[in-house]
Amino acid sequence: MRIGELAERAGTTTRALRHYEALGLLRARRAGNGYRAYDEQDLRMLRQIQALRAFGFELEDTRPFVDCLRAGHPEGDSCDASIEVYRRKLAELDECIARLTEVRERLGSQLAHAELTFAEGASEPRCEFSCEADEGSTR
Amino acid sequence: MRIGELAERAGTTTRALRHYEALGLLRARRAGNGYRAYDEQDLRMLRQIQALRAFGFELEDTRPFVDCLRAGHPEGDSCDASIEVYRRKLAELDECIARLTEVRERLGSQLAHAELTFAEGASEPRCEFSCEADEGSTR
DNA sequence: GTAGACCTTGACGCGGACGTCAAGGCCAGC
DNA sequence: GCTGGCCTTGACGTCCGCGTCAAGGTCTAC
Helix, strand or coil, X not given: CCHHHHHHHHCCCHHHHHHHHHCCXXXXXXXXXXXXXXXXXXXXXXXXXXHHHHCCCCHHHHHHHHHHXXXXXXXXCCCHHHHHHHHHHHHHHHHHHHHHHHHHHHHHHHHHHHHCCCCCCCCCCCCCCCXXXXXXXXX | CCHHHHHHHHCXXXXXXXXXXXXXXXXXXXXXXXXXXXXXXXXXXXXXXXXXHHCCCCHHHHHHHHHHHHCCCCCCCXXXXXXXXXXXXXXXXXXXXXXXXXXXXXXXXXXXHHHHHHHCCCCCCCCXXXXXXXXXXCC
16 A cells, blocks of 8 residues: 555554654555555554554654564564563653652642642643653653 | 853853743843843742753743742742642643553553563464554644 | 646754854953 | 953754645546
8 A cells, every 4th residue: 555545544644654764663665656555564563653652652662663563573562672662661651650749749739838828710731741751741 | 140150050051041031031131241140039030940940840831930039029939820830730740640650551561461472472462452542642 | 638636855844942053242361 | 462261142953753845756537
């Protein structure tokens, strides 16, 4: 299939696919006319990338998983390198959550203290904290 | 004092200070020769900015606090606008922590499963792992 | 043979908080 | 007068994951 079809089937954009190829992450073979040609295996790798991105993985960190699939393994995480990334990410997440939790508490008491001398109001959420360890940058 | 001294006393850089001024966040008066001139009050506002940045605040979100100080209030959070930002940030933090915690758990079980099947050298058809919960990433 | 839907590469834009030159002005000390 | 250290205003670079043109090639349908 061509790039447009793959993008549509995976719910992404052709720009993203070209970006992945530029990174050497998801390389396509070329048809005679120069068009990129993808197959079901590529779709599979793409879905792997998307699943990990949803977890907050950076593209580089999805590479071992994609490589693992390309090497013929049954799953993207059927390889040591992938497992290692899982572990690292978990550690980063733990650290990140701990850090945010501490900030949350300090900020909470800060607010409590400030409110002692003040009136009130209201507002709404919208997460955009990003850990230095870089986990769940939301945006 | 001049920009270099302020930067050093606060443990930041002259570039950051110029950046704050460009944003209208920490404006300096000018000496006869065009040099920026700061006083102790400015140092105070700067420290307020730094304290909030350490909490993960964006520069724009520190503005109410700085303005509050500049208006002569005893603390940066002695104003309604600041309190409101506190509340919004707390809500953001809560949402963020909740999101990361969920990701952490999903990732944890993903790892557990991968380790299991990998250790057994077997491959089991795991439920389509494109858990496309459009949580983090782009928005 | 022509419209139009697809594809190609190239390259700039964005957002945040600055880092890092570059070219030049100002001032103290020797 | 000169060196050196401070300061000034630009303005581009960085990191990330693409978005968004732009100019042009390719293929299908009518």
